[in-house]
Structure formats: structure tokens, C-alpha cells
Amino acid sequence: MSSILQELESQISGLKTTTTKSNVGIVREIGDGVARIEGLSDVMLNELIEFPGGLYGLALNLEEGEVGCILLGDEKGVVEGVEVKTTGRLLSVPVGKGLLGRVVDTLGNPVDGKGPINASATYPVEKVAPGIIKRKSVSQPVQTGIMAIDAMIPVGRGQRELIIGDRATGKTTIAIDTIINQARINKANEGKPGFRPLYSIYVGVGQKNSNIARSLAVLEAAGALPYTIIVSAPASDTATNQYLAPFSGAAMGEWFMDNGMDALIVYDDLSKHAVAYRQVSLLLKRPSGREAYPGDVFYLHSRLLERSARVDEKNGNGSVTALPIIETQAGDVSAYIPTNVISITDGQIYLETDLFYQGIRPAVSVGLSVSRVGSAAQIKAVKQVAGKIKGDLAQFRELAAFAQFGSDLDAKTKSILDRGARIVELFKQVQYNPLATEIMVTTLWSMQNGYMDDVAVDKIKDFQLKLQDYFATRKDAVLAKIRDKGAISDDITADLKAALAEFKTSYR
Amino acid sequence: MKLDKDARKLTKGLFQLSLTNGRLDDKKVSAVVKKVIADKPRSFVGILKEYQRLVRLEVAKHHAVIESATPLDKKGTEQLLAKLQAKYGRDLTTEFKVSPSLLGGLRIKIGSDVFDSSVRERLARLETQLTQA
Ligand SMILES: Nc1ncnc2c1ncn2[C@@H]1O[C@H](COP(=O)(O)OP(=O)(O)OP(=O)(O)O)[C@@H](O)[C@H]1O
Numbered sequence: 001m002s003s004i005l006q007e008l009e010s011q012i013s014g015l016k017t018t019t020t021k022s023n024v025g026i027v028r029e030i031g032d033g034v035a036r037i038e039g040l041s042d043v044m045l046n047e048l049i050e051f052p053g054g055l056y057g058l059a060l061n062l063e064e065g066e067v068g069c070i071l072l073g074d075e076k077g078v079v080e081g082v083e084v085k086t087t088g089r090l091l092s093v094p095v096g097k098g099l100l101g102r103v104v105d106t107l108g109n110p111v112d113g114k115g116p117i118n119a120s121a122t123y124p125v126e127k128v129a130p131g132i133i134k135r136k137s138v139s140q141p142v143q144t145g146i147m148a149i150d151a152m153i154p155v156g157r158g159q160r161e162l163i164i165g166d167r168a169t170g171k172t173t174i175a176i177d178t179i180i181n182q183a184r185i186n187k188a189n190e191g192k193p194g195f196r197p198l199y200s201i202y203v204g205v206g207q208k209n210s211n212i213a214r215s216l217a218v219l220e221a222a223g224a225l226p227y228t229i230i231v232s233a234p235a236s237d238t239a240t241n242q243y244l245a246p247f248s249g250a251a252m253g254e255w256f257m258d259n260g261m262d263a264l265i266v267y268d269d270l271s272k273h274a275v276a277y278r279q280v281s282l283l284l285k286r287p288s289g290r291e292a293y294p295g296d297v298f299y300l301h302s303r304l305l306e307r308s309a310r311v312d313e314k315n316g317n318g319s320v321t322a323l324p325i326i327e328t329q330a331g332d333v334s335a336y337i338p339t340n341v342i343s344i345t346d347g348q349i350y351l352e353t354d355l356f357y358q359g360i361r362p363a364v365s366v367g368l369s370v371s372r373v374g375s376a377a378q379i380k381a382v383k384q385v386a387g388k389i390k391g392d393l394a395q396f397r398e399l400a401a402f403a404q405f406g407s408d409l410d411a412k413t414k415s416i417l418d419r420g421a422r423i424v425e426l427f428k429q430v431q432y433n434p435l436a437t438e439i440m441v442t443t444l445w446s447m448q449n450g451y452m453d454d455v456a457v458d459k460i461k462d463f464q465l466k467l468q469d470y471f472a473t474r475k476d477a478v479l480a481k482i483r484d485k486g487a488i489s490d491d492i493t494a495d496l497k498a499a500l501a502e503f504k505t506s507y508r
Numbered sequence: 509m510k511l512d513k514d515a516r517k518l519t520k521g522l523f524q525l526s527l528t529n530g531r532l533d534d535k536k537v538s539a540v541v542k543k544v545i546a547d548k549p550r551s552f553v554g555i556l557k558e559y560q561r562l563v564r565l566e567v568a569k570h571h572a573v574i575e576s577a578t579p580l581d582k583k584g585t586e587q588l589l590a591k592l593q594a595k596y597g598r599d600l601t602t603e604f605k606v607s608p609s610l611l612g613g614l615r616i617k618i619g620s621d622v623f624d625s626s627v628r629e630r631l632a633r634l635e636t637q638l639t640q641a
Pocket residue numbers: 165166167168169170171172173174327361362429430431
């Protein structure tokens with residue numbers, strides 16, 4: 001008790017003589033979540049403005065003698081003519097491991113009913129991205145656990161890989177699967193020396209509440225929640241909160257990077273984010289340009305995605321990987337927002353509606369998907385078995401279109417078609433079931449080495465599942481060897497040959 | 509209703525024309541207004557409104573509103589005035605107000621800068637310190 005009294009006393013004496021200097025303004029117009037304020041001559045861009053009654057706003061438009069401000073709460077009770085003041089502070093959110101396993105709103109307030117957040121610090125929502133000198137080239141993989149992606153479109157830590165496709169083509173599922181896979185890897189390797197866990201942040205922008213609830217339930221059921229932060233700004237939230245949510249998520253990710261750890265952020269999705277920003281700009285009466293989006297929407301997304309990086313050893317070796325999602329309309333990637341984001345990211349995973357409805361799920365388009373880092377983000381074992389796959393499959397897609405018309409194909413064409421059809425089958429993968437890298441390696445090795453050539457295409461999936469099961473239950477030692485070496489050495493090749501010979505005799 | 513870019517630029521130019529040595533010049537202001545009314549350029553009402561706003565803000569920059577909980581005595585007033593004019597220039601206009609809600613101390617507002625040493629402000633700060641700690 002006495003210490004509280006002492007503290008109070010020292011605080012009061014600290015107040016005694018000081019005169020505060022502040023910068024004030026008068027609200028001229030308020031409504032629809034924005035305020036126009038006259039005065040505030042000293043305000044900074046993105047500074048928090050304090051309104052009476054504990055309401056805060058964010059200064060976004062700085063004009064001659066007038067400031068446009070978006071409100072971070074309920075404007076009820078604030079009327080024209082009231083005085084507001086600058087705070088000298090930027091909008092900040094709680095960061096740290098205490099957020100793992102939690103669902104928070106844009107401002108970092110818990111919305112999961114699990115009590116207060118135990119934050120390590122607070123970070124400003126807007127921050128300058130690490131300079132080019134501090135960055136390190138991408139070399140460590142993010143294992144998505146989705147074979148088509150890890151084999152053909154590898155993602156590296158610190159990269160920005162776009163997931164793009166029409167509505168309901170499995171975009172969110174790819175992101176959720178990747179998060180689940182990180183949790184599995186983290187759990188399996190907990191405490192091993194040199195192991196770098198990858199923590200996930202899922203930012204839901206403009207989603208239906210039911211969609212967020214579904215993703216949350218899936219993550220919870222898969223045991224992935226303890227390694228994941230969910231930032232939720234659903235469709236029912238204000239445009240302001242939807243606009244800011246990705247930046248809050250980025251701040252939370254940066255804390256991991258600054259502390260030498262790795263984080264993965266999913267922005268689901270930036271199309272809805274752009275719409276929210278358009279609405280905010282409209283309310284602020286900013287001029288609009290192409291497709292009615294404000295002129296700086298490109299800058300909005302580039303400054304968000306610039307914050308993903310891998311910093312060098314001197315700066316702790318941490319990373320933030322971004323998986324932004326974009327929804328296209330009728331596959332049109334040349335619309336304004338898709339082109340923008342494609343030009344900012346390091347590659348894209350392109351999902352096609354046609355493939356999805358043909359049952360090829362995940363509906364990854366081989367021709368249109370790219371990874372700009374390529375095999376630099378693959379471990380050697382994957383490189384060894386997947387090196388040619390993308391080319392083989394692309395060739396298959398080309399030839400398959402013609403093959404329907406001609407019956408007598410030359411031997412070479414026929415072998416490309418046979419191989420391709422089998423790869424397509426192997427890459428079909430049910431949702432919420434990411435695969436371990438060593439399982440992928442054995443599967444692709446078996447295919448590359450002809451062990452599936454005599455299996456009918458419609459039996460490939462069955463063969464694959466039984467083979468995976470065989471390795472998991474009977475050949476754990478081989479899997480462990482691949483896992484530890486990270487490459488297929490001669491003795492592993494011998495082990496694989498022996499295992500496949502045994503499996504083939506028993507398979508029916 | 510909102511001024512377009514060109515009209516805004518024109519207004520800013522008119523405002524610049526109304527200054528002598530960086531300070532508003534009454535004669536120039538009335539000349540500008542007369543000219544605009546006579547010429548009636550496109551959206552001139554909007555231009556005049558915006559011009560009026562800029563002039564009002566400029567006037568406020570050189571006007572001090574001094575609030576105190578109880579009326580200041582003559583000596584205190586003179587001292588304060590001298591200090592403010594030393595800092596903000598001889599042409600600073602002043603306005604004194606008595607606001608018992610300050611509880612004690614002074615609050616001075618010049619343009620959008622506020623210097624507050626009132627008891628009310630100190631209590632408010634203490635409150636935020638205690639509730640946000
Ligand atoms: N690999 C898969 N195997 C089977 N079903 C899948 C697969 N991937 C996605 N689905 C199903 O397809 C549907 C759409 O998936 P998802 O919600 O991930 O798509 P989306 O592109 O994010 O959709 P939206 O445009 O609504 O955001 C869901 O019902 C999901 O369960």
C-alpha cells in the first residue's frame with residue numbers, strides 16, 4: 001500500500017510544475033467513421049488524434065489547415081465544434097508470443113473471450129521496411145506440405161508469394177494447410193538445436209464471420225492454434241479496421257523477425273482490403289483513379305508487402321514471409337489490383353476454376369504459377385526428385401490438348417502423356433492434410449524411377465496412399481535418414497530401391 | 509461543393525497576394541475580395557469561402573486566447589503580454605477569458621498550439637497515467 005502511495009506522490013509531484021504543450025484542432029464535420037478537423041498545424045501523418053471521451057482517430061489527410069481523420073471507435077457523442085488534440089504517438093498494437101493461440105481485432109484487442117493479452121511490447125502499425133542492406137537472400141524453405149507447391153513453386157522464408165484465383169478455388173485452404181504444416185513441424189522439432197520454428201499469423205479481411213470461424217475451428221482441430229495468431233477484421237467491421245488489419249498483422253510479424261525468429265503472414269485477402277481502402281478514401285473525399293480506387297492503392301500494398309523480408313545474421317537472422325491472397329473475377333489477372341500485387345510479389349500460386357471442377361485439387365495451374373526464387377528455397381532431396389517435374393507437367397498440359405484428337409502417338413509423346421497423367425494424380429491432395437517433406441520425396445522418387453509406370457492412372461491415388469502408409473509404418477528409418485541428411489545419398493537410394501521392391505510385391 | 513484543384517491553387521495564390529512581409533495586409537485582403545467579386549471567376553463563391561477560411565486561420569495564428577480560473581491582476585497580465593509578444597511578435601492580438609473549470613493555472617491557445625498549466629489538465633494527465641499504467 002505504502003509503495004502505491006509513494007508512486008502516486010511522485011507522479012503528482014512530477015505534474016506540479018510542468019506546462020503541457022499540445023496541438024489542437026476543432027472538429028468541423030464528423031460522420032461515417034471520419035472527421036474533418038481544422039487546425040492541428042503540427043500533426044504528423046498517421047498520428048493518433050485524441051477526441052473527448054477516449055475516442056481516437058488516425059490523421060490520414062493533411063491539407064492546408066485541415067486534417068482528414070479516420071476514427072478508431074464509435075463516434076457517438078462527438079459533435080462538431082469539439083476540440084481534439086495530437087498525441088505524438090502512432091497507432092500501435094500489442095506484439096509478442098503472448099498473442100499466439102489468440103484471436104484479436106485490428107487494434108489487438110482479444111475477441112476470443114480468453115482474457116487479456118499478455119504482450120511483450122507494442123509496435124507501431126506503420127513502420128519503415130528493412131533497408132536492402134539488412135536483407136539477406138532467400139535460402140530457407142517454407143514447407144507448405146502441399147506437394148504440388150513444394151515440388152514446383154517452392155516458397156522461401158522472407159518471400160512474398162501470392163495466392164491468386166477466382167472465388168471458391170481453394171485459396172484460403174492453401175494458406176490454412178500451410179499454417180497447419182508449420183504447427184506440425186514446430187511440434188515435431190521442438191527444442192532441437194538449430195531448429196527454427198515458423199509462427200503463423202492469419203489476417204482475415206472482409207471475410208464472412210462464418211468463414212473465419214471455420215478457419216479457426218480447422219486450426220484448433222489440427223492443433224495449430226498454439227503457433228498461430230488470428231487477426232480478424234470481418235466484413236461486418238468498419239472499413240477503417242479492415243484497412244488497418246493487415247498492417248497490424250505485419251507489426252506482429254515484425255516482432256518475431258526483430259527477435260531473430262521466423263513468421264508467416266497470410267493476408268486473406270488483399271482484394272477486399274483494397275475495397276476497404278477505397279471506401280476509406282471515398283469518405284475522406286480523396287480523388288480516385290482507375291476502377292475508382294485511390295491513386296495510391298499500389299503504394300498501400302507495396303509498403304505492406306515490403307515489410308516481408310529475411311534480415312541478415314547481424315540483425316538476428318529473422319524473417320517475415322507473406323502469403324497475400326487475391327481474388328480474381330473470371331480469371332482476369334490484368335485487372336488493376338491483381339496486376340499491382342503480382343508486380344510486388346516474388347511469385348504466384350495461380351488457382352484455376354476449371355481444374356478445381358475437374359477434381360484437380362489443389363487447382364494449381366502449372367503454366368501460370370511461378371516462384372522467382374525457385375529451387376534456392378528447396379532442400380536438396382526435393383531438388384533431386386522435383387527438378388524436372390514442372391517442365392514435365394507443363395509439357396503434358398500442352399500435349400494433352402492435342403492428344404484428344406490423334407490416336408497414333410509416337411512413343412515419346414506417349415511417355416510424356418503417361419508420366420504427366422500420373423503426376424497430376426499424385427498432386428491431388430485433400431485439404432487440411434499437409435504432407436511431410438520426406439513422404440513427398442519418397443513418393444516423387446518412386447514415380448521418377450518408374451515404379452508407377454505399370455500402375456493404371458485411376459489406381460495411382462490408391463497406390464500413393466498405400467505407399468505413403470507403408471513408409472510411415474514400416475520404413476520410418478528410411479524416412480528419418482532422408483529427414484536428417486536432407487538429400488538422397490547412394491545408400492538412401494539403395495534403401496528406397498529395396499523398399500519399393502518389397503512394396504510392389506505386396507501391393508494389389 | 510468541394511473545390512477542384514485549379515480553384516484551390518488560385519485561392520492559395522490569392523492568399524499569398526494578401527501578405528506583406530509574411531503578414532496579412534488588410535488593404536490587400538479587401539482589394540482581393542473586391543476583385544474576385546467583380547471578375548466572378550468559375551466557382552468564385554467557393555473560392556471566396558476557401559479564401560475566408562485561410563484568412564481566418566492566419567488571423568488565429570496571431571491571436572492568443574488566454575484562459576484563467578480567476579481574473580488575472582494587472583501586473584500579471586502585463587508580464588504575460590510582454591512575454592508572448594516577445595515570442596510571437598508585436599502584432600499578436602489577445603483575448604482574456606475567465607474559465608472556472610480550469611480550477612487553477614493558465615491555458616493559452618495561439619493558432620492550434622495550446623500551452624496548458626491548468627489544474628484540470630494536470631488532473632486529466634494523472635488520470636490517464638493511472639488508468640493506462
Ligand atoms: N484440396 C482440396 N480438396 C478438396 N476440397 C477442397 C480443397 N481445397 C479446397 N476445397 C474446398 O473448396 C471450397 C473452397 O475452398 P476455399 O474456401 O479455400 O476457397 P477460396 O478460394 O478461399 O474461397 P473464397 O473465394 O470464398 O474465399 C471449400 O469448401 C473447401 O473445403
